[in-house]
Amino acid sequence: MKIGIMGVAGIMGRMIAKQVHQTANAALAGGTVLPGSAEEGIEIAKLCGFDAESPTTVSDAATVFAAADVVIDFTSPAATVAHAGLAAESGTAFVVGTTGLTAEDEARLAEAAKSIPLVYAPNMSLGVNLLFDLVKKVSAALDESFDIEIVEMHHRRKVDAPSGTALGLGKAAAEGRGVTLEEKGVLSREGVTGPREDGQIGFATLRGGDVVGDHTVIFAGPNERIELTHKAASREIFAAGAVKASLWAAGRKPGLYAMPDVLGL
Numbered sequence: 040m041k042i043g044i045m046g047v048a049g050i051m052g053r054m055i056a057k058q059v060h061q062t063a064n065a066a067l068a069g070g071t072v073l074p075g076s077a078e079e080g081i082e083i084a085k086l087c088g089f090d091a092e093s094p095t096t097v098s099d100a101a102t103v104f105a106a107a108d109v110v111i112d113f114t115s116p117a118a119t120v121a122h123a124g125l126a127a128e129s130g131t132a133f134v135v136g137t138t139g140l141t142a143e144d145e146a147r148l149a150e151a152a153k154s155i156p157l158v159y160a161p162n163m164s165l166g167v168n169l170l171f172d173l174v175k176k177v178s179a180a181l182d183e184s185f186d187i188e189i190v191e192m193h194h195r196r197k198v199d200a201p202s203g204t205a206l207g208l209g210k211a212a213a214e215g216r217g218v219t220l221e222e223k224g225v226l227s228r229e230g231v232t233g234p235r236e237d238g239q240i241g242f243a244t245l246r247g248g249d250v251v252g253d254h255t256v257i258f259a260g261p262n263e264r265i266e267l268t269h270k271a272a273s274r275e276i277f278a279a280g281a282v283k284a285s286l287w288a289a290g291r292k293p294g295l296y297a298m299p300d301v302l303g304l
């Protein structure tokens with residue numbers, strides 16, 4: 040399986056390239072960096088710190104799509120949307136881990152997924168995908184006397200908030216209650232907010248240091264509290280999930296898929 044990587048010089052891009060190298064039946068088809076980047080024209084193995092023959096990085100994404108059976112993208116929302124168009128044009132399976140996409144961006148992915156298999160997941164780890172299901176179940180079992188709050192912490196470089204995973208947990212909690220996050224979500228609070236309204240799903244975002252990714256969903260009720268937590272200890276869980284998703288997606292019929300499809304959850 041020939042796998043291309045958009046944004047191969049990024050933190051996740053490098054880990055994914057290493058993971059592809061370590062995966063049986065997978066080979067690197069190519070990897071992109073931004074035009075004019077200092078990392079352009081460098082051998083991917085050298086860039087990512089492993090020893091193997093590998094293609095050099097390019098800034099022309101179309102050449103990577105042409106060479107790949109499947110392309111993985113952990114870049115930025117604008118780049119991911121543009122790459123989804125290239126994936127559809129070239130008929131290449133596409134795996135998206137980028138977070139911070141707007142509803143309009145997501146509609147563009149759904150459009151591309153009419154002609155290609157496209158896996159879109161804010162978190163590629165097994166643990167978080169199990170957590171989505173647990174949160175939905177707990178939320179369905181409890182009534183509005185339990186206030187739902189979602190707390191996440193990430194490294195100081197992270198550019199979007201709340202995290203894609205936190206928003207996914209919020210959606211799961213809302214689904215469990217038969218409401219939508221658009222109706223009930225409170226993404227941040229400051230000032231004189233007044234008392235908490237029944238049924239809200241609140242979020243709190245922490246940023247600092249090198250935290251890989253911590254998420255807790257709190258169900259705070261009268262005289263008791265349930266807290267469901269996932270802590271990522273290494274980005275390897277995301278890279279492994281992304282490669283698993285790409286092997287699963289290549290050759291599949293067109294459609295918009297999520298990690299539970301890949302993991303059979």
Ligand SMILES: NC(=O)C1=CN([C@@H]2O[C@H](COP(=O)(O)OP(=O)(O)OC[C@H]3O[C@@H](n4cnc5c(N)ncnc54)[C@H](OP(=O)(O)O)[C@@H]3O)[C@@H](O)[C@H]2O)C=CC1
Nearest residue numbers: 046048049050051072113114118136137138161162163277
């Ligand atoms: N779904 C999941 O499981 C996970 C998702 N993520 C998400 O993945 C994304 C990336 O995270 P991370 O690796 O930490 O961030 P980085 O900033 O380290 O990596 C992003 C890379 O993409 C590059 N890039 C941006 N636009 C383009 C483009 N058009 N062509 C080629 N390269 C491009 C950036 O280049 P430059 O630096 O030059 O701008 C950078 O090297 C984020 O949205 C993050 O939230 C992260 C971990 C897990």
Ligand SMILES: O=C(O)C1=N[C@H](C(=O)O)C[C@H](O)C1
Nearest residue numbers: 138161162197202203204252
């Ligand atoms: O930017 C990150 O690092 C991460 N982003 C994802 C998100 O926004 O949920 C997943 C993971 O928590 C790491």
